[in-house]
Amino acid sequence: MIRLLIVDDHAMVRSGLSMLLHGHHGIEVVGEASEGDEAIAKAEELRPDVVLMDLSMPHGKDGMTATTELKQKQPHTAVLILTMHDDDEYLFRAISIGASGYILKNAPHDELVSAIQCVATGDAYLYPTATKRLMGEFMSRMKDGVDSSEPYGTLSEREKEILGWLAKGYTNKEIGESLFISVKTVETHRSHLMEKLGLKTRPELIKFAAKKGLLNFE
The missing domain is CATH 1.10.10.10 (Winged helix-like DNA-binding domain superfamily/Winged helix DNA-binding domain)
Incomplete structure (x- = not known):
């Protein structure tokens, strides 16, 4: 079973994701958190395999900061960013701080499950258009030296x-x-x-x- 911690500032989102994922596809939702500090504490307590992390949590520590601190404390825990931000700035920064994957909140259920399973095995996951943009950025940097x-x-x-x-x-x-x-x-x-x-x-x-x-x- 993949032990999953869900982090989002909206209780209804956390509840919906928990009901959607728990007990299916070998996923066990072991806990929830509403902001970054709580996420770090829950991760230390519950030792999940994957943390599903929202980025925008205005009432506490944001997802980027939480991911950075969590990866410093638990480098082997995979962090999958689940966000509404289809933005290169967020994408590249998330990768640079150690996130294992980046997926949008409007992604189909099957894609979310596949992303969780992917990062749980130690692989990286990016949604298709993000992969294309990342490759484009890399090629541009290579071209410009x-x-x-x-x-x-x-x-x-x-x-x-x-x-x-x-x-x-x-x-x-x-x-x-x-x-x-x-x-x-x-x-x-x-x-x-x-x-x-x-x-x-x-x-x-x-x-x-x-x-x-x-x-x-x-």
Whole structure:
């Protein structure tokens, strides 16, 4: 039996998934959690084979942070991201922090079961269009000669764009208005790029941007 822990901030979603999966296809739902800290605690207590992890949990620790901490504590536990976000930024970040799979909430029941079974055996799972985009990103990096071991090469195009704006002194609000995205989205990109580059302060960011030739104000 595959021991499964379900993590989602909506009780009805957790209940529905539990009823759908428990006892079928060799899956045993051993527990549920509503946010990241509870998920980490339940995983330590229950030792599941697979954690089905939502990303957006506004009332507690989010899925990305929880996945990072869970994989540090229990590297052999597979984390399958189940989310509404069909977005490259989330996809690539989830893979980079150790998630074994990424599947959308609108996926058919059989696909979800297959994904759980796949990551439980130690394999990776991505929904079909995500696999195509991931391969495209890889081929693009190869073509452009990007060194993925160099921190700047790990940034998405949007993160590079926002890095340039930040280095020039623009506020999150000004960047959001210029790029037609929300302030929260800018803050998320900023947090991710600072983490990827190992930067803590704006002066460090400006110095890094200058070295990369990103301070052209034309």
